[in-house]
Amino acid sequence: MSDDENVAAAAAAIRRGEAVVYPTETVYGMGADATDPAAVERVFDIKGRDRSKPLSAGFPDVDAALEHVVADEREVAFMRRFLPGPVTVVVERRDTLPDVLVAGRDRVGVRVPDHELACRLFRAAETPVTATSANRSGTGSITHPEQLSDDIRDAVAVVLDGGTTPGTESTVVDPGQGIIHRRGAMADDIEAWLEADE
Numbered sequence: 725m726s727d728d729e730n731v732a733a734a735a736a737a738i739r740r741g742e743a744v745v746y747p748t749e750t751v752y753g754m755g756a757d758a759t760d761p762a763a764v765e766r767v768f769d770i771k772g773r774d775r776s777k778p779l780s781a782g783f784p785d786v787d788a789a790l791e792h793v794v795a796d797e798r799e800v801a802f803m804r805r806f807l808p809g810p811v812t813v814v815v816e817r818r819d820t821l822p823d824v825l826v827a828g829r830d831r832v833g834v835r836v837p838d839h840e841l842a843c844r845l846f847r848a849a850e851t852p853v854t855a856t857s858a859n860r861s862g863t864g865s866i867t868h869p870e871q872l873s874d875d876i877r878d879a880v881a882v883v884l885d886g887g888t889t890p891g892t893e894s895t896v897v898d899p900g901q902g903i904i905h906r907r908g909a910m911a912d913d914i915e916a917w918l919e920a921d922e
Contacts, residue, residue, distance in 0.1 A: 727841070730884055735848035737881035743767055745858045745872065746845050747886025748837040750810045750894050750909065751865040752872075754880070755782065755845065758852035759792075761822045767854050768824075770879045773861040778826040780812050780833030782855035784846040789834045792820050792852055795900075802899035805917060807836040808843065810909035812855075814898040821852065833896060841886045867891040 725733070734744040734755075741763045743756040754771065756763035758781040768775055783789040786803045794816040795803065803813050817825075817832040826832050835855035837843060846853050857865045858876060866872055868888045877883065893908035902918050904911065 727844075730882065731841070731844050731848050734845055734882040734884055735850070738763075738845075738849040738851065738853060740881075741766070742881040743770055743854075743879065744845075744882040744884065745866075745869070745876070745880050746842050746884045747839060747889050748810075748835075748842045748855075749839045749890065750837075750892055751867055751889055752858040752869065753782070753837075753842070753855050754858040754876075755849075755853040755855070757849070758782075758825055758854045759820050759822065760851075761824045764822060764824045764854060767856060770876060771856065771859070771861050773856070775824070776827050777861075778829060778833070780835050780855040781821060781825065781852040782835040782837065782842065782846050783852060784843045785836060788846070788852075789836060792818050793832060793834060794818060799900050802897075802917065803834070803836075806910065806914065807834075808838040809836070810838065810892060810894045811835075811914065812894045812896040812906075814896065814905065815900065825854070831898070835894065839886065841884055845884065865891060865893070 812833040895908040896906040
């Protein structure tokens with residue numbers, strides 16, 4: 725199948741409540757409809773992930789994200805500066821994103837990958853998509869589809885192959901509170917922005 729056909733098949737699977745694997749500019753991610761509690765539960769089950777650890781949501785662009793989160797001027801400015809990119813931006817969620825996604829918290833991690841295939845998938849799915857690494861919890865991140873465990877390959881509907889990804893984790897940052905939760909790609913640039921904007 726062509727890339728277009730694979731993206732269409734993966735988007736259709738997401739709309740049906742199934743999970744898929746897709747590449748990003750960091751590692752491979754596992755995607756399901758982030759607005760559907762049952763689909764989100766499926767991702768937790770496939771990963772063997774503790775329900776107390778929230779998942780992020782992926783979007784094709786910042787404007788699409790802003791339909792599902794509440795962000796002030798500083799947060800929006802940060803998102804427009806660093807997204808798309810290898811950054812997870814923590815902001816207040818709207819009710820369209822269910823409790824199970826964020827472990828009952830009021831904030832959610834937003835991802836807009838700097839990766840054409842991922843963004844095409846998110847656009848075609850027409851819904852926020854879970855953005856979590858495509859590995860069993862506690863095992864190493866996946867940088868090529870060949871590394872996927874048989875369990876995960878069997879559990880997802882489609883694997884989008886984007887070749888080898890860099891493997892650097894995204895930096896997780898709450899720009900509203902000026903906190904970097906996890907240092908990863910672009911961490912120094914992000915730190916400089918947060919300090920300059922105080």
